[in-house]
Amino acid sequence: MEGALEVQMWSDAVNQTNKSALLAWVKETGIHLVQVNGQRKYGGPPPDWIGDPPPSGSEVFVGKLPQDIYENQLIPLFQSVGKLYEFRLMMTFSGLNRGFAYAKYSNRHSAQIAIAALNNFEVQKGCPIMVCRSTEKCELCVDGLSSLVEQGQLWTLLQEVTPGVLNISLYPSPSRKGGQFAVLKYNSHRAAAMAKKTLVEDNLGLYGEDIEVDWLKLDMKQKLRSERTFLGSLQPGGCNSGNPSQAPGDPVVRPLTQALCVLDYLNALCEKQRLGTPVFLTKCVQVNPDGWIRFWYQVVIPGYPSPFSGFMWIKTDKSGLSGHDKAKNAIALQLLKTLGCPVV
Known part of the structure; x- marks a missing residue:
């Protein structure tokens, strides 16, 4: 299977015993894992899924994972408390995990059960994991755009190269004199994450030099919101x-x-x-x-x-x-x- 071939690529270097166990589990269960953009994914949707994707709030963040643990242990654990729509394990180039993952359930209730049941669960002796609600970030910020860029131009470009973009807002840059700062909102965390990777790696001629792309942080979001509130008080x-x-x-x-x-x-x-x-x-x-x-x-x-x-x-x-x-x-x-x- 394609999933098995993907896993085989990771079974030759460090942590060989656990990687071999993962490969055997994939062959035995027929489960499909796909390696893409620094993460290995199951589902999204799973093979038997019918209907729309789960609503916002159905995903949990999994942290403090031992780096030598893989899906053959994690997916059955998280499936034991509810139906999984998707499981994403973040990976290093050596084939170890990066210490965190995301598990998306079929509904919000299952996500809440997973948090209650699995937070502080010891996946290995002395290694309790952290399970909490995922923020499912959907907003990026791009700093360093030229003052010449117009919203319509940026919108046209981003629609072509970053699927799922919902809207764009342009502001004067808070850190670069004469530059512009853009807030980009996407229809899902995955779409935003893929857009971030595309913009970081390719730059795409975004009308400026040394473009910085990052997740929109809470303090900046609050600053934008307070600025609007302040301006409203002028009326x-x-x-x-x-x-x-x-x-x-x-x-x-x-x-x-x-x-x-x-x-x-x-x-x-x-x-x-x-x-x-x-x-x-x-x-x-x-x-x-x-x-x-x-x-x-x-x-x-x-x-x-x-x-x-x-x-x-x-x-x-x-x-x-x-x-x-x-x-x-x-x-x-x-x-x-x-x-x-x-x-x-």
């Missing part, structure tokens, strides 16, 4: 403002959906259009007891025919930013809209 009561002191005709600021820092985004856009760096002048002209502050502003963009000026309401909060800094962010939103940016 005094929505389109029908609940702020009675807001002057008729003053702009109402809507949340920005695709910028990590509004001023950086504006600067990048002006650089792309060769307009020069915007120069801001703000002056506080009114302070209300409820925390709303009204600013007069003027912004000069060297390559633009005339300066921008007007009034802007902002509300103080505990973000640590001064009123002038919040006003500049709010004003930048209006300028992005004026300059034809589609993100506001």
Whole structure:
């Protein structure tokens, strides 16, 4: 069988006894194992599977595995508590496992049973394993994109080379001046993992040098989310403002959906259009007891025919930013809209 041939490749170097036992088990059971991209996989779906893949939450992470243990011991163990849809063991080039695996069950309930029954189970004497809920990460981040790349171009490219991409968001890079930072969301952890490998190994001409591809970390995700929340707080009561002191005709600021820092985004856009760096002048002209502050502003963009000026309401909060800094962010939103940016 093809599965047996795949395993044979790993039975000649280190840990020969256990590798031979694995090969014998594969021949005896007829189970199909496929080695691909640094992992060995069973199922996904298994031979007798009918219907859609299991829902999110059906996968468990298995850690603290002894490196000389293989599927002939692990798969029967994890099958003993529920029906397996897929089992993936991460492998080294020498044929040892990398100390962790993923077991996906047919439903969430079976995954919960596996966690309760197998966490701290000793697969070898003195070697308790860890079994917990898999995060099933589906989001990647790409840093170092050129400021010239547009969302439509990136979307077209990624659809061609990374199956399963659902959406893309572009932001000014938090670490590279003038660069861009992309968040890519995929329809499954496997699709995201395959995309990560493709982008890391091939780079694919992603409009920049030294592209960095990684999983989107929780702290960055929270930072993006808090930025949107902060920008939303700039809006005094929505389109029908609940702020009675807001002057008729003053702009109402809507949340920005695709910028990590509004001023950086504006600067990048002006650089792309060769307009020069915007120069801001703000002056506080009114302070209300409820925390709303009204600013007069003027912004000069060297390559633009005339300066921008007007009034802007902002509300103080505990973000640590001064009123002038919040006003500049709010004003930048209006300028992005004026300059034809589609993100506001």
